[in-house]
Amino acid sequence: MLQWHNNLFKRWLDVKRSAIALFKHRIIYTWIVLHLLFIFLVNTVSVYSSYKEFHQQPVTSRVAIAMEKLLNARPFMYYGRYTGAETGYGFFGINVRSNGVWMGECAGEGITADFRSYETTLRFFSMGNALTDDFIKPGAQDSVTKHLKGDIMNQYNQLVFRNIAATLFSKHHCLDTAMQLSYNMLDFPTLAAVRSGAPLRYSLIKAISVNYSLNVYDHPSAKRP
């Protein structure tokens, strides 16, 4: 009986082989088109948002708002994450990000985060650049997820700073009980400025600084007895 069923199923498969192949092909192409459409939409919304953000205008387009809402729906977020389709490709656009330098100071000596690999250094500076953007554009909070914007994120960034300071402090066996860490934005004359005679020289603008101390009374929020 089972053998008879198997034979029947095999014969059915043979007859329908081309139809099954065609059906499979159609399903694959449908998914591919939808997947590419997803990537296209993610990028359209991303470009529109970054354009508005760059010109400090609110996102007013109803279509863009609806699209963003759709793409931020949980199932789409999962889909985008696991397929890698969530990435926007506007690298170095609209403008190139400003960046900066981490500078620590302990017992009158300058200290910095030193890495053995170039790739880690690059990642560390990328993190710094994202934080810089947060300080320049507090509404954007590029370094973190969108669900935690606002004051709490500024406090979070402060916490990250203190964490970096604490690690620097212990790694460099600082001889003092306190150290200072600052993030300094790098300023370099523009192409137009250089052409009109500005010297090719970097300058640093302190964006934020934190103090890390082993003494709790050194903390500004702490009250002395």
Next chain:
Amino acid sequence: MTTLLQNDHSLRQQIYPGWLFFFRINVAGFALLHFLAIQPDFADLYSYKGYIYPDIMDTTTDNISPTLVSLQAFLQRIHIPVAYEPLLLFCRIAYPLCLLMLISGLFTRLSAIASLFFQLLLIKSIHLYEYGIDGFTTFALFYCCVFPVGAVYSVDRWRTHGKHHTPDHLPWLFLLRGHLCIAYFFSGFDKVIGVTWRNGEALWKALHSHNYYSVFALDFLVNTPFFLLAGWGTIILEMTYFVFMNMRSVRKYWLNGIILLHLFIAFFMGLFFFSALLILLNLSAYYAPYVKFAGVRRLQPAT
């Protein structure tokens, strides 16, 4: 693009499935090298001795995909208590092993899925250190899960004594090309809407970002139209990528142009891994499909 792929056939420029092998070993090999590159400073990025502690980093994750901290908490919940450091060590060993399996084509699909899982786990655990290349690696590994990349030159194929038909690779090539076309178009579009890319200032600024490595300074070109032309050249190359890369007559020139662009990014901006992956993806999509690898000849045609 399907029509364009078919046109390639009609113009007797054969497309061979060998590109699947090229794609698999290069994507997995790249991901492995990229992961090995951070090994000297691994503890500084991932451990509690690092610059940002894992639990502080974890506070701002979106919980769409697991992180090491959330995975540890999950394991705790299902009564498998594991400390953070052993879990980190396990992932540190498992990820490159999965990539090695993927390179060799051993349990190809399974190793691709595991590689994707570990890549996402490891990168989302340090999301503050993420940059552009990580998204590219994720989608390339995802395509290794979906494409029949184990059908050519793989241990899997050898284990089944080569009883493989020619994989139906054209839809996947269409997907890879479509993805690259969208990525380059938006990369160029995002630049052209900013005035600094149109007057050369953006390129000047990018080249003077201190954290990027450059083989030599291009400051001597300040009074030439180099920055203006290079900025516009980048925009044109990227925005018209989807047109010219799919035109057989100009494809090789455009491919050379894109490779030159990425070599420039590598040598003057120091984004070596980023450039390498983009070059590999371009070669996988627009060069390797036209190369007839020896093993491909032995594949039986699909019935």
